[in-house]
Amino acid sequence: MPTKSYREAINEAIDHEMARDENVIVIGEDVSGGAGCEGPDAEDAYGGVLGVTKGLVGKYGRRRVIDTPITESAIMGTAAGAALTGLRPVAEMMFVDFLGVCFDMIYNQAAKFRYMFGGTARTPLVVRAMIGGGFRAAAQHSQTLHPMFTMVPGLKVVMPSNPYDAKGLMIQAIRDDDPVIFLEHKAMYDMTGEVPDEPYIIPFGEAAVTRDGDDVTIVAFSMMAKRAAKAADVLAKEGISVEVIDPRTTSPLDVDTILESVEKTGRLVVVDESPPRCSMAADIAALVAEHAFHDLKGPIATVTAPHTPVPFSPSLEDIYMPSVDKIITAVKKVMK
Amino acid sequence: MQLSREDMLRAYRLMRTIREFEERVFVEFENGNVPGFVHLCYGQEATAVATGMNLTDRDKLSITHRGHGHSIAKGCDINSMMQELYGKSTGLCGGKGGSMHIADLSRGMLGANGIVGGTAPLAVGAALTIKTRGEDGVSVCSMGDGASNQGLVFEALNMAVVLQLPVIFLYENNGWGEGTSHDYAVGSKDIAGRAGAFGLPHVKVDGTDFFAVHEAMREAVERGRSGGGPSVVESVNRRFGGHFVGDPMLYRTPDEREHTREFMDPVKIFRKKVLESNLLEEAQLDEIDKEAVKTIEDAADSAAAAAFPDPKELETDVYVSYY
Ligand SMILES: Cc1ncc(C[n+]2csc(CCOP(=O)(O)OP(=O)(O)O)c2C)c(N)n1
Ligand SMILES: [Mg+2]
Numbered sequence: 001m002p003t004k005s006y007r008e009a010i011n012e013a014i015d016h017e018m019a020r021d022e023n024v025i026v027i028g029e030d031v032s033g034g035a036g037c038e039g040p041d042a043e044d045a046y047g048g049v050l051g052v053t054k055g056l057v058g059k060y061g062r063r064r065v066i067d068t069p070i071t072e073s074a075i076m077g078t079a080a081g082a083a084l085t086g087l088r089p090v091a092e093m094m095f096v097d098f099l100g101v102c103f104d105m106i107y108n109q110a111a112k113f114r115y116m117f118g119g120t121a122r123t124p125l126v127v128r129a130m131i132g133g134g135f136r137a138a139a140q141h142s143q144t145l146h147p148m149f150t151m152v153p154g155l156k157v158v159m160p161s162n163p164y165d166a167k168g169l170m171i172q173a174i175r176d177d178d179p180v181i182f183l184e185h186k187a188m189y190d191m192t193g194e195v196p197d198e199p200y201i202i203p204f205g206e207a208a209v210t211r212d213g214d215d216v217t218i219v220a221f222s223m224m225a226k227r228a229a230k231a232a233d234v235l236a237k238e239g240i241s242v243e244v245i246d247p248r249t250t251s252p253l254d255v256d257t258i259l260e261s262v263e264k265t266g267r268l269v270v271v272d273e274s275p276p277r278c279s280m281a282a283d284i285a286a287l288v289a290e291h292a293f294h295d296l297k298g299p300i301a302t303v304t305a306p307h308t309p310v311p312f313s314p315s316l317e318d319i320y321m322p323s324v325d326k327i328i329t330a331v332k333k334v335m336k
Numbered sequence: 337m338q339l340s341r342e343d344m345l346r347a348y349r350l351m352r353t354i355r356e357f358e359e360r361v362f363v364e365f366e367n368g369n370v371p372g373f374v375h376l377c378y379g380q381e382a383t384a385v386a387t388g389m390n391l392t393d394r395d396k397l398s399i400t401h402r403g404h405g406h407s408i409a410k411g412c413d414i415n416s417m418m419q420e421l422y423g424k425s426t427g428l429c430g431g432k433g434g435s436m437h438i439a440d441l442s443r444g445m446l447g448a449n450g451i452v453g454g455t456a457p458l459a460v461g462a463a464l465t466i467k468t469r470g471e472d473g474v475s476v477c478s479m480g481d482g483a484s485n486q487g488l489v490f491e492a493l494n495m496a497v498v499l500q501l502p503v504i505f506l507y508e509n510n511g512w513g514e515g516t517s518h519d520y521a522v523g524s525k526d527i528a529g530r531a532g533a534f535g536l537p538h539v540k541v542d543g544t545d546f547f548a549v550h551e552a553m554r555e556a557v558e559r560g561r562s563g564g565g566p567s568v569v570e571s572v573n574r575r576f577g578g579h580f581v582g583d584p585m586l587y588r589t590p591d592e593r594e595h596t597r598e599f600m601d602p603v604k605i606f607r608k609k610v611l612e613s614n615l616l617e618e619a620q621l622d623e624i625d626k627e628a629v630k631t632i633e634d635a636a637d638s639a640a641a642a643a644f645p646d647p648k649e650l651e652t653d654v655y656v657s658y659y
Binding site for chain 2 (some may be wrong): 029030033034035036037038039040041042045046049067068069070071072073074097098100101135136137138139140141306307308309311312313314315316319320
């Protein structure tokens with residue numbers, strides 16, 4: 001199977017869908033770049049700030065790969081309005097932090113059309129945004145905000161942790177008739193893995209059990225699924241058998257797979273990069289406590305960022321992020 | 337208005353210092369000493385300095401991600417700025433903010449901002465404080481051509497007019513927002529005129545000419561101080577470098593970049609002007625050049641020597657009080 005990066009996998013998914021369906025458009029700031037510029041390579045100068053949509057404008061033209069002014073509310077509103085009326089926009093919002101500028105269009109508008117209009121509306125909208133720390137990008141460019149979207153009924157929330165999932169989940173996101181928040185971890189774009197050339201979908205609400213184990217269940221999202229796998233490798237050498245679950249989508253959430261695993265292991269660690277309050281870590285801990293209390297052999301542990309904004313300085317950001325070491329410590333704690 | 341010799345020397349010193357600062361930050365970014373996303377303002381020094389020189393510590397200034405020049409011109413300590421860019425504990429924000437969030441509230445510098453357009457309503461708020469408390473300051477919001485298209489910037493303009501606040505919307509039209517040109521993204525191709533249509537006096541000036549920007553800002557600040565309400569100034573300049581350090585700038589032609597460095601360099605233009613008109617002597621300017629190099633050398637040394645924040649700083653400063 002060919003090896004591709006996370007970036008290429010997402011690009012390929014959008015490419016497949018644009019070729020398949022004329023209604024799919026890409027819209028956002030510098031999704032191509034170079035609009036109105038004279039440089040020799042102005043066309044596609046950016047292809048998205050981190051190059052994810054590179055090459056699409058050459059294939060589909062500026063009519064379908066649309067660079068906008070810096071105007072998130074209008075981008076999001078335009079995408080939502082277009083989705084309601086027949087297009088299937090993939091709106092690139094760059095850093096997830098910038099969604100603060102246009103939250104109304106997401107949670108009061110796109111998310112609610114279906115319900116408010118009595119089931120008559122479809123809003124096939126994909127909102128792409130980058131999450132995550134580790135880039136020394138400070139408080140307004142490093143957040144991991146999936147819990148804020150997950151708690152809004154009407155939105156689906158996707159956070160792929162590897163190139164294979166990224167492609168299949170993106171194709172599903174574009175074909176899905178509901179608004180989807182598609183969160184890409186910026187530190188994973190260069191991560192490579194096996195990705196088939198042909199289109200395929202990964203259904204929403206189906207967790208991946210990325211490693212089988214008997215002693216402890218770790219549920220981890222996005223880049224943290226990778227760190228959890230590393231922790232599991234280390235722990236295996238010490239004789240601790242860890243099962244790793246990557247839910248892949250936080251809404252819908254595959255609760256059954258998590259409960260089944262905890263039924264087997266009796267121990268749970270949830271790892272997430274967002275701060276701890278009202279988070280996925282808290283959510284999953286609550287679900288397991290509610291539905292699998294009698295399977296638990298001891299208290300649940302969570303490994304999250306602290307309840308602080310993301311700091312700039314490397315010395316602080318390094319300890320802000322949940323690390324492999326912290327995950328190992330948490331697993332050992334629940335094993336006691 | 338004729339500027340005094342001291343003012344002109346100060347202007348040149350500030351512009352040269354900013355230029356040195358930016359070129360050094362570029363180098364230290366490449367060296368790995370300045371982490372994160374860094375946006376340099378070289379090519380735009382005249383606007384920063386002309387603005388800063390019209391303001392005092394009582395006046396407020398809100399700036400953007402491209403804010404090193406404005407920070408220096410507003411009086412931020414250069415060593416503490418460099419330390420902040422290095423992520424050191426003695427930096428202006430204790431290493432928590434970095435280049436995109438430099439702030440010095442004690443000098444009325446209300447912060448660089450990572451959210452494009454985010455500063456416009458904040459600057460209106462600062463002007464509201466000034467007016468409500470009967471202070472004599474003004475509030476300046478510097479932002480880019482790209483920011484001029486943000487919805488909340490338009491809302492801020494209207495609010496400032498409705499409340500007749502002492503706020504100045506300073507647009508630095510440097511040609512691009514990231515890799516998208518002003519000509520494409522500003523539908524009317526006229527930022528000052530469009531902003532002015534909200535009911536504010538507006539002027540467009542050559543941002544490579546320190547004297548032109550200084551005059552425009554002087555008038556706008558005077559209007560604000562004397563109760564004349566908000567103003568718009570558009571300063572047309574050009575950034576020398578990419579959007580961020582590392583931008584390959586595919587959207588610019590090599591000819592244009594060369595032309596910009598040659599003919600749109602505000603420091604060069606200033607120097608030529610004051611020498612040709614015999615306003616200042618070459619030896620003085622050369623001396624300032626040397627001082628600027630030394631100032632930045634010292635700043636970089638101080639940043640290299642400073643310590644990173646202690647791990648316990650991670651969880652401080654989230655709130656004022658914790659109960
Ligand atoms: C709300 C928001 N949208 C997008 C960005 C990404 N971004 C950072 S700077 C920039 C371009 C800003 O252009 P302009 O206002 O002209 O300022 P300049 O960079 O030219 O100084 C963009 C799009 C952002 N930081 N915030
Ligand atoms: Mg600009």
